[in-house]
Amino acid sequence: MNKLNLDRRRTLGALGALGVASVTGRRASAAAPVQMISHRYPALELYAEKMRSAVPGVEVNTQLMPFDKANELATIALSSKADTVDLVYASDSTVQKYAKNGWLRPLDDFWEKYKAEYNFADFPESGLAPYRYEGKLYVLPHNVNVMMLFYRKDLLEAEGKQVPKTIEEFVAIASEMNSPMRSGAVSCMKPVDANMNEAHWYMNAIGDGWFDENWKPIFNNEKGVKAIETLKEVTSYAQRGFATAANDECSLAYQQDLGLMGLQWATRAASMDDPAKSRVVDLIDWAAPPGGHGRLSGDGYAISAFSKQDPDLLFRIIATSSNEANMREAAALTVPPRESVLRDPELAKKFRHYPGILASLETAQPFPPLPEFYEVGEFISRRILQAVAGEMEVQAALDAAAGETEQLLRSRGYYQ
Known part of the structure; x- marks a missing residue:
């Protein structure tokens, strides 16, 4: 052995x-x-x-x-x-x-x-x-499983705000209601899975998706750059530690009244009403992701x-x-x-x-059926974090990720 x-x-x-x-x-x-x-x-x-x-x-x-x-x-x-x-x-x-x-x-x-x-x-x-x-x-x-919008219905109602239907409305509410006590958004950006889940929403609701029909990256085109720039803005209203937060940490942020709204898996919904775990029983509600196209x-x-x-x-x-x-x-x-x-x-x-x-x-989309998706996600997610943290310009970060993706997929025989 x-x-x-x-x-x-x-x-x-x-x-x-x-x-x-x-x-x-x-x-x-x-x-x-x-x-x-x-x-x-x-x-x-x-x-x-x-x-x-x-x-x-x-x-x-x-x-x-x-x-x-x-x-x-x-x-x-x-x-x-x-x-x-x-x-x-x-x-x-x-x-x-x-x-x-x-x-x-x-x-x-x-x-x-x-x-x-x-x-x-x-x-x-x-x-x-x-x-x-x-x-x-x-x-x-x-x-x-499907990602849906988790939001504090009581807080939105108290401010006379409707549940956001578009990403623009989502960003505006996150900005207006962000505070030191409670973040305007809950963001899960730990590489690889949580990061790609969140980026997937922006990349499909704002961008054109991840790849074309020949598995060539398109996430670095003009719409893709806008998608990640929007994600970057939202993270400025996110809870502390979002860059290392995955599903467990983000679920806890909702349960402990640390964030107003964001995307999370349907399988985490019931725990919001568990009095042994949650301080917000009956206060959170759920809707389709603004703009649709959650994972x-x-x-x-x-x-x-x-x-x-x-x-x-x-x-x-x-x-x-x-x-x-x-x-x-x-x-x-x-x-x-x-x-x-x-x-x-x-x-x-x-x-x-x-x-x-x-x-x-109704509008949810799976990850691309690419066997190497999590492999390329290793460097895509880290490049996205570099863009979000301001270490690289968004365009440069996505261009770098696209080049790395093409290099790996070419080595696996995807391109003639």
């Missing part, structure tokens, strides 16, 4: 070799615990709990952490073909990279085998498409191509965790991808953030 694999075992808490599962009927036993690595937010915590009890007799070690760390550790383990991870969290963006590199096991055979038992017809093809690579399915979806995402779980565990057992763990009953339980925390749950009119009545979700979904 090389040093990398040993270090990764320690990092993942998976010391000792993983054995092959022995399956008998509907019970199973694994020679070693099933190892799962995942991003962490409330809905994923619930699904992790369901995985731990999914198959009697099977121990599932669920390890949850912020997105960038989960992606980093999964990439290290999978790229080294280590057997230290069995179940892998994947989003609509990371699955492209993982599948392209041959790191995941296709799920099509198990999908056919268990489609009646788990009612897989309940998943619309539009919800499965982001998890296909070259026609094969690699992820069983657990969540749909649309989704995530779920895949099976490592290098796992020594029985893949049938692993599939049943993720299939059970995503059954209709569990998704109904998770509906307060997420946007369920099963049609029977998502389109249930009773949910909109029961959960007050659902109208904001449905409005945001």
